[in-house]
Amino acid sequence: MVLAGLLTAALLTLVAAPARGAPETVAVVAADLSDYPEVTVTVAARLPPTLDGATLPPQALRLSEAGAAREVAVSPAPTEDLEVVLLLDTSVSSDDGTLSAVVGAAVEFVLGLPDARVAVVSSGGQPRVVAPASEDHAEVTAGLGTVVAAADGDLLGAVPLAVDQFSEGGTGRRILVAVSTGPDTASATASAGAAAAVSRAGAALYALDVRPAGGEAGALAQLAAAAIGDLLIVEDAGELVGVLDVVTDDLANSYELSYRSEEAGPTPVAVTLDQGEVKAESTVTLPLPSDAADGETMTSPTEANADPAPSGPPEALAARDGIADSPTTGRLPLLLITGVALGLFVIGATVLHRSAPAGGGRAGRSAPGHARQSAGRPPAPARSTVPRSARPTPSRA
Numbered sequence: 001m002v003l004a005g006l007l008t009a010a011l012l013t014l015v016a017a018p019a020r021g022a023p024e025t026v027a028v029v030a031a032d033l034s035d036y037p038e039v040t041v042t043v044a045a046r047l048p049p050t051l052d053g054a055t056l057p058p059q060a061l062r063l064s065e066a067g068a069a070r071e072v073a074v075s076p077a078p079t080e081d082l083e084v085v086l087l088l089d090t091s092v093s094s095d096d097g098t099l100s101a102v103v104g105a106a107v108e109f110v111l112g113l114p115d116a117r118v119a120v121v122s123s124g125g126q127p128r129v130v131a132p133a134s135e136d137h138a139e140v141t142a143g144l145g146t147v148v149a150a151a152d153g154d155l156l157g158a159v160p161l162a163v164d165q166f167s168e169g170g171t172g173r174r175i176l177v178a179v180s181t182g183p184d185t186a187s188a189t190a191s192a193g194a195a196a197a198v199s200r201a202g203a204a205l206y207a208l209d210v211r212p213a214g215g216e217a218g219a220l221a222q223l224a225a226a227a228i229g230d231l232l233i234v235e236d237a238g239e240l241v242g243v244l245d246v247v248t249d250d251l252a253n254s255y256e257l258s259y260r261s262e263e264a265g266p267t268p269v270a271v272t273l274d275q276g277e278v279k280a281e282s283t284v285t286l287p288l289p290s291d292a293a294d295g296e297t298m299t300s301p302t303e304a305n306a307d308p309a310p311s312g313p314p315e316a317l318a319a320r321d322g323i324a325d326s327p328t329t330g331r332l333p334l335l336l337i338t339g340v341a342l343g344l345f346v347i348g349a350t351v352l353h354r355s356a357p358a359g360g361g362r363a364g365r366s367a368p369g370h371a372r373q374s375a376g377r378p379p380a381p382a383r384s385t386v387p388r389s390a391r392p393t394p395s396r397a
Contacts, residue, residue, distance in 0.1 A: 025280040026061075026273035029254065030204035031228040036289055037261040042077055042204055043271050044230070044250035047278060056255065060275040063257050066267050070259040077254035081172025082116040083133070085203075087162040089180045090124030091153030098181055098210075098237045099149050105240035107141045109177075112248050119165035124150030127158035133165050155180055156219050159194035163201035174203035176229075177247055180220040181210045181237065191219060195226035204254075205229025206247050210237050228284055265290040 030042040041063065045056055058074040086106055092098040110118055118140045119133035124147075131143025155178065166174050176198060198205050207224035209217070212235055224231035234243050257271065270283040 026271055026282050027230045027250075028228065028269075028271055028282050028284045029206065029230045029250065031269075031284070031286055032202065033286065033288065034202075038258065039261045039286070039288075040256050040258045041269065041271065041286075042254055042256050043273075043282070044254045045273055045275075046246065046249070047253065047275075051275070051278070053252075056273075056275055060273060061255060061257060062272045062274070063259060064270045064272075065259070065261060066263050066269075068262070070262075072257045072259045075256050075258075077256050078173050079114065079252060081170065082114065082175070082251065083166050083170060083172055084113060084116050084118045084175045084177065085133075085162050085165045086110070086118070086120045087155070087158060087176065087178040088120065088122050088124075088130070088147065089153050089155050089178075090122050090147055091150045092124075092181045099147070101237035101240060102179060102181060102210075103144055103147055105237075105244050106144055106179075108241055109244040109248065110137050110140050110144070112245070113137065114251065117167065119162075120144060121158055121162040121165065122147055123153045123155045123158035124148070125153065127154060127161050129161070129165065133167070156191060156194040156223060159223070160197045163197050163203060166201050166203065174201060175206065175247075175251070176201070176203045177206045177208065177244070178220060178223070179208045179210065179240070180218055191222035191226045194223050198223075198227040198229070206250075207231045208234055208240065208243055210234045210240065212236075228286065261288055264288055 025046050027044045027046065028041055029044050032040040032042075043061065045061075047054065055076060056074075061072070061074050063070050063072045086109070088102060088106060090099060090102070092102075106120065110120075115135070117133050117135050118131070118137060119129065120131040120140060120143055122128055122130045130147055131140040134140055159176075159178075162176060162178075205224060205227045207220045207229050209220045209231060211218070211233065221231055223229065232243050232246070234240055261267075265288055266285050267288050268283055269286050270281055273280045
């Protein structure tokens with residue numbers, strides 16, 4: 001009876017929900033820095049009804065980095081193999097209508113999604129998977145009927161569980177939609193840690209913060225800032241349906257802007273939409289790596305990972321190459337060179353001594369076919385003509 005009443009209230013909320021009227025704008029919903037300095041920014045173009053379903057020409061979107069225009073490659077964001085995870089904060093009172101509004105909006109959102117793999121996670125009380133990832137949207141909405149209110153919630157602490165619902169090794173586009181229904185005072189996970197989990201999953205983040213006008217920003221706002229997500233303020237839970245419609249429309253109207261960064265460290269990046277009567281701009285601060293000092297040339301990931309050229313004093317290089325600084329091994333190259341030079345000197349002296357005439361004069365060169373003979377000395381005995389194979393071979397010990 002409780003579940004039936006909850007779903008009935010949710011459906012009534014759907015009927016009473018006001019029509020959505022999102023302003024025309026452009027929003028940065030994700031940034032991929034994994035191939036830095038090559039950067040890809042995903043933006044959602046929210047267009048008026050007159051441009052519904054239209055594909056923007058590449059020149060309609062421009063990007064600047066730290067105020068400097070960048071050359072960008074623009075392409076529609078892929079819609080195949082789409083994965084969506086819905087993270088719901090259910091730390092609300094069940095009798096004030098908020099939970100019914102949240103569940104009702106979630107049901108309509110899931111049923112209105114295109115072909116996608118969808119999962120639902122609840123952060124109220126102990127974070128848990130409400131509906132495992134499935135392409136059967138009716139099955140997912142049935143799981144939403146098990147949502148219950150909790151006295152407190154750990155929204156940021158549930159983020160790692162939420163991103164774990166994305167398929168392992170999946171290559172499709174990933175969307176995390178997090179809905180907060182109030183201040184998150186029980187979060188045990190810092191926003192930076194939750195943002196890192198979103199980044200590792202390669203997901204675009206939509207942060208829907210349900211709070212009255214002028215209300216204090218909660219943990220979800222911090223997560224959106226840290227994870228380069230789109231923060232949407234919802235002043236009343238009854239408006240969630242319309243706001244989630246914006247997210248659904250974004251899935252078909254998103255673009256990827258790829259460019260080569262020339263900056264390092266936290267950097268403002270502005271995206272401008274200029275198409276007909278629609279003119280809008282969105283600025284975010286990208287946490288670019290800080291591994292390049294000011295004035296230095298940026299290095300590619302391959303160059304950055306290459307082994308540096310050896311440098312430093314000879315003792316350090318010897319230690320680097322595995323040569324210990326000992327009396328023996330430290331002088332080994334010098335001893336080898338000295339020994340080789342001495343050996344060559346002895347061999348050369350022996351050859352000169354054998355070829356020199358007895359009287360100190362220069363030996364004459366013999367004619368071809370004749371043996372050499374030093375003046376005043378008998379001829380040298382002839383060489384042995386015994387074949388090499390017939391000679392005795394010395395035995396080895």
